[in-house]
Amino acid sequence: MRKTILFAMVAGTLLVTSCASKKDLVNCQNENRELTNNYQNTKEKLAAANARVASLEDQLAQQKKDNAALQKNLSQSLSNASSNNVNISKLVDQINESNQYIRHLVEVKSKSDSLNMVLTNNLTRSLSKEEMKEVDVQVLKGVVYISLADNMLYKSGSYEINDRAEETLSKIAKIITDYKDYDVLIEGNTDNVPVNTAAASMKNIRNNWDLSALRASSVVQYLIDHFNVAPKRLTAGGRGEFNPLASNDTATGRQRNRRTQIIITPKLDQFMDLIDKAPEDSNK
Numbered sequence: 001m002r003k004t005i006l007f008a009m010v011a012g013t014l015l016v017t018s019c020a021s022k023k024d025l026v027n028c029q030n031e032n033r034e035l036t037n038n039y040q041n042t043k044e045k046l047a048a049a050n051a052r053v054a055s056l057e058d059q060l061a062q063q064k065k066d067n068a069a070l071q072k073n074l075s076q077s078l079s080n081a082s083s084n085n086v087n088i089s090k091l092v093d094q095i096n097e098s099n100q101y102i103r104h105l106v107e108v109k110s111k112s113d114s115l116n117m118v119l120t121n122n123l124t125r126s127l128s129k130e131e132m133k134e135v136d137v138q139v140l141k142g143v144v145y146i147s148l149a150d151n152m153l154y155k156s157g158s159y160e161i162n163d164r165a166e167e168t169l170s171k172i173a174k175i176i177t178d179y180k181d182y183d184v185l186i187e188g189n190t191d192n193v194p195v196n197t198a199a200a201s202m203k204n205i206r207n208n209w210d211l212s213a214l215r216a217s218s219v220v221q222y223l224i225d226h227f228n229v230a231p232k233r234l235t236a237g238g239r240g241e242f243n244p245l246a247s248n249d250t251a252t253g254r255q256r257n258r259r260t261q262i263i264i265t266p267k268l269d270q271f272m273d274l275i276d277k278a279p280e281d282s283n284k
Helices: 002-126 165-178 208-227 251-257 268-276
Strands: 135-140 143-149 182-189 234-238 259-266
Touching: 002 135, 002 143, 002 165, 165 208, 165 259, 182 208, 208 234, 208 259
Parallel strands: 182 234
Antiparallel strands: 135 143, 143 259, 182 259
């Protein structure tokens, strides 16, 4: 009986011990699973954190690269700005020189226009009403044009100066003499009617070119011989029938085209002086 009781007690003790061991095992297994899950989650978080760090490092490297490029561009911009300031300064100087030259030209043109106006007024006041019918005085682009009809200058069908031309040419000669800074071009013009080569007065004249040139030359020679106009200031030229003022289809038109023009212009060396006064190119 006592053995039976003892066995029962031992068996009970083992049963209790066995139950306790199984409970601990289950608890250990649960803890192990929890630790494993925590470890896995931590690994994932660490991997994500490492990825973010790598991304931030890439961004930092790119920012450093961009910053270096910006610094380089800034340095280049500062250098260009300095160079541009120099170029702008040169450009401003050139503009100022150009403006000064333009003002000079305007002053010269104004002076020339004033002289031309005085010259024209002096001539027109000296001409009679009858002379004004056959003399036309104009100022075009700074040049004085005195146009004289052929019938007041030349003998009929000839290039020789007639007697009635002396008074008018004397007044023109006085203007030419008074204004010594001007050159004078005497230019002959005709209509398109062919020259009558059979006429005695047209001996050795081939065409209207010859006639216009000879008429201009006659005026030049007359101014020199009768009024002592300096020969070096005078130039004679002929344009034949090729510089008409009007149509040659009518008698009135042909009469207008038969004319001699006395063209008074500033001397060429005056224009050369203006060129010499032009601002020099600072880049040379």
